[in-house]
Amino acid sequence: MSNLPWNTSEPLLEVKGLQAWYAAAQALFDVSLQIRQGEVVALMGRNGAGKSTTMKTIMAMMSRRAGQVRFMGQDISAWPTHDIASSGLGFVPEDRRIFTALTVSENLLVGRQGARAWPDGTPAPYWTVEQLFELFPNLRDMQQRLGSQMSGGEQQMLTVARSLMGNPYLVLLDEPSEGVAPVIVEQMAHMILELKARGVSILLSEQNLHFAELVCDRAYVLEKGVIQYEGTMAELDANESVRRAYLSV
Numbered sequence: 001m002s003n004l005p006w007n008t009s010e011p012l013l014e015v016k017g018l019q020a021w022y023a024a025a026q027a028l029f030d031v032s033l034q035i036r037q038g039e040v041v042a043l044m045g046r047n048g049a050g051k052s053t054t055m056k057t058i059m060a061m062m063s064r065r066a067g068q069v070r071f072m073g074q075d076i077s078a079w080p081t082h083d084i085a086s087s088g089l090g091f092v093p094e095d096r097r098i099f100t101a102l103t104v105s106e107n108l109l110v111g112r113q114g115a116r117a118w119p120d121g122t123p124a125p126y127w128t129v130e131q132l133f134e135l136f137p138n139l140r141d142m143q144q145r146l147g148s149q150m151s152g153g154e155q156q157m158l159t160v161a162r163s164l165m166g167n168p169y170l171v172l173l174d175e176p177s178e179g180v181a182p183v184i185v186e187q188m189a190h191m192i193l194e195l196k197a198r199g200v201s202i203l204l205s206e207q208n209l210h211f212a213e214l215v216c217d218r219a220y221v222l223e224k225g226v227i228q229y230e231g232t233m234a235e236l237d238a239n240e241s242v243r244r245a246y247l248s249v
């Protein structure tokens, strides 16, 4: 048995009353959301709605913030970012922070963390480099390539793969489909479904309803730093007024 103070019937991630500021400008207002084990949840909203800020606040990357973040039964609100990441909460930022002077293989090794277990002692999702190459076949063909010589979409894949090297329980994925070629978007959708099948939970920031519908169970919709709607993907799809008011469709 592990010593995780978490019962799997409780949410894996529970965010309550999150607020955040850029200097004097408040960017998040009382944002609350939950992700249960095995769920893929969309965080939707237009440019500037606050999706990235929500993720950065969960990861303690906003210097001025308030509210509570519980992950696997622990209050992580005051933890530093690196402790949050090493507890099994992965974050793939939108700006693709790979090491451009390192090769694909070296970038992956930088992300390596040990294997994890669920509270009942069963193994949590674990990724070998070979399994990651199965998930991202393009990366297998460019193992010795420098990060600086990869396309934006390839860098995006490498960022996701490196995060999976940390064997996270939950990944915050910030707009993985934004600005990448359609063939890569397709691979991203396949990758998210594969993660879900392996038991990894995901919070996916997304503007594209069609992409979110392919892979997500539920959605929260943000506008101006406020959660305006929450529901299943089917409910959101059927709700034309919410779609028109807060999404680009």
Ligand SMILES: Nc1ncnc2c1ncn2[C@@H]1O[C@H](COP(=O)(O)OP(=O)(O)OP(=O)(O)O)[C@@H](O)[C@H]1O
Binding pocket: 022, 027, 045, 046, 047, 048, 049, 050, 051, 052, 053, 054, 094, 175
């Ligand atoms: N570094 C920053 N300094 C000041 N204001 C910022 C900064 N980053 C974001 N903001 C503001 O905070 C608000 C939320 O932005 P955020 O990036 O979280 O939105 P988003 O939903 O992720 O949109 P996008 O898809 O454009 O990333 C916006 O009004 C934005 O202008």
